[in-house]
Amino acid sequence: MKKLSLLLMLLVALVAVPAHAWLEVEGSYWFMQPSGDLSIGIDGLQGTTVDLEHDLGYSGRVGTPDVRIIVGKYVEVGAEFFKFNMSADNTIHREVRFHDLVFPVDADVSTKLDATFARGFVRLNLGTEAIHGGILGGGQYMDFSTKASSSLVGSTEKDVKAGMPYVGAFLELSPVEWLGLRGSVCGFKWDFGEVTAKFIDAEVGAMLKLDWFFAGGGYRHISVDGDDNKYPVTANLKFSGPTIFAGVHW
Numbered sequence: 001m002k003k004l005s006l007l008l009m010l011l012v013a014l015v016a017v018p019a020h021a022w023l024e025v026e027g028s029y030w031f032m033q034p035s036g037d038l039s040i041g042i043d044g045l046q047g048t049t050v051d052l053e054h055d056l057g058y059s060g061r062v063g064t065p066d067v068r069i070i071v072g073k074y075v076e077v078g079a080e081f082f083k084f085n086m087s088a089d090n091t092i093h094r095e096v097r098f099h100d101l102v103f104p105v106d107a108d109v110s111t112k113l114d115a116t117f118a119r120g121f122v123r124l125n126l127g128t129e130a131i132h133g134g135i136l137g138g139g140q141y142m143d144f145s146t147k148a149s150s151s152l153v154g155s156t157e158k159d160v161k162a163g164m165p166y167v168g169a170f171l172e173l174s175p176v177e178w179l180g181l182r183g184s185v186c187g188f189k190w191d192f193g194e195v196t197a198k199f200i201d202a203e204v205g206a207m208l209k210l211d212w213f214f215a216g217g218g219y220r221h222i223s224v225d226g227d228d229n230k231y232p233v234t235a236n237l238k239f240s241g242p243t244i245f246a247g248v249h250w
């Protein structure tokens with residue numbers, strides 16, 4: 001009975017103490033490193049699977065800004081938006097079929113890959129300033145645009161848009177008043193008709209907390225795996241790298 005009473009008192013304390021402000025606005029900059037492979041075909045004809053680094057020449061980091069807004073207390077509503085634009089030039093050493101063009105061996109190929117992510121979510125945030133977290137769920141819109149060109153055969157491009165739900169969890173610790181540690185993970189697997197997709201987004205970070213302002217850094221990893229048999233399009237992409245962020249809350 002005593003243990004049960006202590007447990008109930010602990011639960012009441014976690015819920016009774018405000019864990020978060022009513023409004024939080026955060027901006028971040030992600031030093032993202034792309035990797036993985038993709039294949040883009042047309043009219044049922046499979047394209048050549050190309051590696052982002054070795055075939056297309058994507059070897060550097062891409063600066064990616066991100067903005068996140070969260071409103072509410074306990075039950076919170078949020079939105080996040082980020083996009084990146086990257087390009088590379090490389091000489092391919094094999095024949096590559098990309099969408100409706102075939103690039104010959106030793107062709108100099110320029111490519112562009114642009115992506116936009118827009119998210120809306122609801123999350124349950126319980127706990128104290130020392131430790132709080134919860135679960136979340138929402139929807140995500142993804143827009144991938146690819147373009148490849150060569151002076152030998154011309155240029156081609158393809159846009160792929162997809163929407164999917166996701167679920168996740170997050171946790172934030174403050175061992176001292178001015179220091180915060182946080183982590184989150186979300187994702188989903190989608191299998192509907194001719195489209196199969198899976199994504200995972202995981203992030204960890206540490207921050208300094210000064211009253212209504214906070215700033216810090218961390219690491220983020222996103223993986224996107226998708227197949228659309230209609231075109232067909234196959235992508236196994238990973239985006240990873242350190243982040244810096246700052247924000248305010250009231």
